[in-house]
Amino acid sequence: MNMYGIVSSVKRDYIADLARQGKRVDTRMLDQFREVSVESGPIKSAQGSARVKIGKTQVLAGVKLEHAEPFSDRPDNGVLIVNAELLPLASPTFEPGRPDENAIELARVVDRGIRESEAIDLEKLVIKSGEDVWAVFIDIYALDHDGNLIDASALAAIAALLNVKLPEDEAWTLPEFPLQKKPVAVTVAKINGKLMVDPRLDEESVMDARITMTTIEDGSICAMQKGGIGYFSREELEQAYELARAKAAELRAKLG
Amino acid sequence: MEKPEKLIVDGKRLDGRAPDELRPLKIEVGILERANGSAYVELGANKVLAAVYGPREMHPRHHQQPDTAVLRCRYNMAPFSVEERKRPGPDRRSVEISKVTREALEQVVFLKLYPRSVIDVFIEVLQADAGTRTAGITAAAVALADAGVPMRDIVSSIAVGKVDGTIVLDLTNDEDQWGTTDMPIAMVPRKKLITLLQMDGHFTGEEFKQALDLAFKGCEQIYDAQRQALREKYAIKRGNKK
Secondary structure, three states, X not given: OOOOOOOOHHHHHHHHHHHHOOOOOOOOOOOOOOOEEEEEOOOOOOOEEEEEEEOOEEEEEXXXXXXXXXXXXXXXOOEEEEEEEEOHHHOOOOOOOOOOHHHHHHHHHHHHHHHHOOOEOHHHHEEXXXXXXXXXXXXXXXXXXXXXXXHHHHHHXXXXXXXXXXXXXXXXXXXXXXXXXXOEEEEEEEEOOEEEEOOOHHHHOOOOEEEEEEEOOOOOEEEEEEEOOOOEOHHHHHHHHHHHHHHHHHHHHOOO | OOOOOOOEEOOEEOOOOOOOOOOOEEEEEOOOOOOOEEEEEEEOOEEEEEEEEEEEEOOOHHHOEOOEOEEEEEEEEOOOOOOOOOOOOOOHHHHHHXXXXXXXXXXXXXXXXXXXXXXXXEEEEEEOOOOHHHHHHHHHHHHHXXXXXXXXXXXXXXXXXXXXXXXXXXXXXXHHHHOOEEEEEEEEOOOOEEEEEEEEEEEOHHHHHHHHHHHHHHHHHHHXXXXXXXXXXXXHOOOOOO
């Protein structure tokens, strides 16, 4: 059930005590990400793909474009489907089988960032109204879970979309893939009353709560998700927003 | 329904409410015989039931925690609760809502008092008109109190959003569908601590702050109604078996 595994009380106290002093286990600043890298197009069998590393966390995202029937209530919209797999090879706490609540939450948080920012102009993905549209499948593959899968997954998803090569299909008539925004998710963890970005796995395992804020280029918010059993005060949320906005710009710059 | 040209006309919403006005709210306590605690909430056209079973022995046993009780939440929608029949059983949305509901409530419950036990919270949406997760949390918190589960406070929950550029409280389905932004929120009202926050749509930083202000106001009203409902039950029927 717990995707972060077990942590010893000694380490828990150590991390909490460091947080109180504004410090972290790996000597980072509270507002500092681990090293972030984005590799575009590692998978040739996908229309678009990207591998994102944040520290030792690794996520692969692949995009497939396929013909589909539109949803009956949205006959003039293409279809966007985001799926996330927490692979058993990525962590001793991940098990094979249907996506659990953590995988589902991860997929839905990434989905909302892309959908609500209207990053993809879905109206352009209609082939024949009500009958035939393009479906954009984004599959997120967590390869190595060392914390902050949400930010890595959201970044991999948008990087994979930026990498999309046009399908060789006569139904495809657009000059380019209709990607119009770059939403970026930044997760802020709260440990012992202190807010910090990009929690490592051991930090996630002791955090009280997290808040993910997905922002677009102008700094406005398109999606949020609080997680964990702890709480945030109003002031903390405002502080988290400032952090998320500043850090999203840094991550977006990695997309090239 | 086609998208209306305007969702707010002369400062009034389609159902006549002001932007900062809740829909009519009704809360009933202890309406189920077998559950240890229960509550029924109507918020506008939403009809939501919540039941609490426990603390009771955790099954399966290997899910028992030696030092604490486990809180389990299940949010579920009746197939007839929405316009087009919903296929019964959990889907991705309800799995996620169950998770954030549990995380919204867990903060206030003194779980450590009941090692090896489970407290089950079942939320059933009978009729839906946007805001079912928040109505579910509002109902579940009252049901937990009705069950006599020790808590720090009662969790109150409501959604705020943006419709036609205006920050509004408690969106209807039409407003959710045609508006810009939906932000469900839950809090521990006495200490003003936020235990659930989700949002989709579009907010500037300034709008986010305004929305938080409105959410605090809304939750206060919910909180008053929750306490009033509990007071009514336990004041009038004191001494009676529930």
